[in-house]
Amino acid sequence: MGLLLFSGIGVAVLVLLTWIMGFARRPVLADAALAARLVAEALPGFRAIETALSRDGSGALVAGQDGRVALVRPFGDKFVVRPLKAPIVARAGGLLRVRPDEAMFPETALDLGEAAALHWASRL
Numbered sequence: 001m002g003l004l005l006f007s008g009i010g011v012a013v014l015v016l017l018t019w020i021m022g023f024a025r026r027p028v029l030a031d032a033a034l035a036a037r038l039v040a041e042a043l044p045g046f047r048a049i050e051t052a053l054s055r056d057g058s059g060a061l062v063a064g065q066d067g068r069v070a071l072v073r074p075f076g077d078k079f080v081v082r083p084l085k086a087p088i089v090a091r092a093g094g095l096l097r098v099r100p101d102e103a104m105f106p107e108t109a110l111d112l113g114e115a116a117a118l119h120w121a122s123r124l
Contacts, residue, residue: 027077027078028057029059029079032051035060036048039072048062048063049064050063052110052116053112054111054112056111058108059108060072060110061096061110061112061124069124070083071098082105088101089124091121094117095117096110096111097109098110
């Protein structure tokens with residue numbers, strides 16, 4: 001019984017340490033330039049011309065000169081970039097929900113404001 005108790009305490013201490021060190025925090029996009037740079041690094045030849053950043057920094061949509069649109073969102077403690085070919089899009093006021101055409105990739109909710117959400121919903 002003592003061994004089980006010490007194991008449980010050990011796991012709890014490790015979880016607490018990872019939380020204190022910041023591993024449980026979601027990254028935040030500081031500005032549109034960071035989103036555009038992440039997409040340019042992930043997709044060869046991509047040149048951003050327009051970026052819509054979610055108000056809370058939880059994600060962004062980036063349009064390129066060649067007509068491609070990419071989604072940037074946190075995944076764990078990093079950002080991932082996905083090109084959008086035929087996403088499922090739903091809009092409710094200023095909230096735009098985007099689900100890439102990738103089976104295991106989760107839906108992303110972006111708070112863009114009403115005008116921007118309408119613009120990007122029609123674009124996708």
